[in-house]
Amino acid sequence: MKTLILGAGYAGLAAATKMKPVPELEALLVEQNPFHTFETRLHEAAAHNTRVTLPITPLLRGTGVQFEQAQVDGVNLDEREVTMKDGRVLTYDKLVVALGSVTNFYRIPGLAENAAELKQLSDADEIFNFVNRVFSNEYTGNRDIVVGGAGLTGVELVTELAQRASLLSRERGLPPFQIYLVEAGPKILPVLDDALRAKTEQVLRDYGIHILTGHRLMGATPDSVTVQTADGEQKVISAGKIIWTGGIQARDIVKGEHLEKGPGGRIAVDEFLRAKNYPDVFIIGDMGLALNQEGKPVPTTAQHAGQQGRLTGKNLVRLAQGQDLEAYEPTTLGEFVSLGGLMAVGWMKLPWNQKLAITGGLAHVMKRASEWRWRASID
Numbered sequence: 001m002k003t004l005i006l007g008a009g010y011a012g013l014a015a016a017t018k019m020k021p022v023p024e025l026e027a028l029l030v031e032q033n034p035f036h037t038f039e040t041r042l043h044e045a046a047a048h049n050t051r052v053t054l055p056i057t058p059l060l061r062g063t064g065v066q067f068e069q070a071q072v073d074g075v076n077l078d079e080r081e082v083t084m085k086d087g088r089v090l091t092y093d094k095l096v097v098a099l100g101s102v103t104n105f106y107r108i109p110g111l112a113e114n115a116a117e118l119k120q121l122s123d124a125d126e127i128f129n130f131v132n133r134v135f136s137n138e139y140t141g142n143r144d145i146v147v148g149g150a151g152l153t154g155v156e157l158v159t160e161l162a163q164r165a166s167l168l169s170r171e172r173g174l175p176p177f178q179i180y181l182v183e184a185g186p187k188i189l190p191v192l193d194d195a196l197r198a199k200t201e202q203v204l205r206d207y208g209i210h211i212l213t214g215h216r217l218m219g220a221t222p223d224s225v226t227v228q229t230a231d232g233e234q235k236v237i238s239a240g241k242i243i244w245t246g247g248i249q250a251r252d253i254v255k256g257e258h259l260e261k262g263p264g265g266r267i268a269v270d271e272f273l274r275a276k277n278y279p280d281v282f283i284i285g286d287m288g289l290a291l292n293q294e295g296k297p298v299p300t301t302a303q304h305a306g307q308q309g310r311l312t313g314k315n316l317v318r319l320a321q322g323q324d325l326e327a328y329e330p331t332t333l334g335e336f337v338s339l340g341g342l343m344a345v346g347w348m349k350l351p352w353n354q355k356l357a358i359t360g361g362l363a364h365v366m367k368r369a370s371e372w373r374w375r376a377s378i379d
């Protein structure tokens, strides 16, 4: 059974590392980087240059899965072909597509051209280099940063940047830059309950971050953004760096006449995470549109991508051994948002669907624990 796994992010790597050598199974993991990126820690790399990658090859020892570093150009499910950037065409018996998501700029004028993103290591490096430049004596340009989108990524990023600015400011005797967090919706972090949100806002204000909720980003130039309030008032905010974390969409790389797509271009899958109408193709992680027990879309998170990957890896082994597939049952164990240093907020799931809200050092430990769990699960 010739099996291709495309992408070694949370979903693809989890699938590959849950496999084991089976005589009938020949599996290849294809990924454009030689490393796995801990995407959930990119904000730390952006502010502090923290190492957030891990070489892939050693992680595949004992799995029977081969690795190839290559870029996928297109996937044609009707022809059962994967075309690579270098022109080669790979075929498969079973295919796992786990190529993640891309930033959605919502066609806001000038935004894609002028804003940095935070989706891969090079994005984090670009932000880190900007911050360092701003704190050099030669820098004469605008020093301020506008971050668009106050979801998990935006909030985690601004707190790390504020911490870094205060450190560099002390070290180099220069004033910190201003950070503007721009959000069209009425509140930051809509996934959190009101008490946790209030705590988060307090932390952001203590850092001196300007929270501009109810401000829709209307356009961007190389050195400014235009925002509009609910009552139509427009303002221009000048910035040395604009970063957009306001939305994602599934990577649009898979073609198939009978594919069903949902919100954000995610590909609808069945209870075994196989693309609807394509039973030999599993779509997992941010690209897939799996439904939870209430029929609602499973969130695009590392937590769920990992669960889907682990199940798919095991299911591939089952298929090779002629066994039945196990169905996907998503669980959300909790959600934690780091707010710089040892500060975090979030909640964990308790029995009988109760949630326990946690803030401060304990929440930070819980956030770190989820990262350690991920690290242990792929070893």
Ligand SMILES: Cc1cc2nc3c(=O)[nH]c(=O)nc-3n(C[C@H](O)[C@H](O)[C@H](O)COP(=O)(O)OP(=O)(O)OC[C@H]3O[C@@H](n4cnc5c(N)ncnc54)[C@H](O)[C@@H]3O)c2cc1C
Pocket: 006, 007, 008, 009, 010, 011, 012, 030, 031, 032, 033, 036, 037, 039, 040, 041, 042, 043, 070, 071, 072, 073, 098, 099, 100, 101, 118, 119, 152, 153, 156, 251, 284, 285, 286, 287, 300, 301, 302, 303, 304, 305, 336
């Ligand atoms: C800053 C930040 C913070 C986050 N924090 C959290 C958090 O705290 N908790 C949480 O649960 N989620 C968090 N997320 C979301 C989480 O990271 C994603 O939901 C998760 O990465 C999705 O996993 P995936 O496997 O679908 O995609 P990815 O992890 O993005 O993996 C896709 C892989 O495919 C590879 N690839 C892409 N295109 C090609 C190609 N053409 N050819 C070959 N390889 C390719 C990429 O290099 C990548 O390795 C955060 C995201 C960001 C950006």
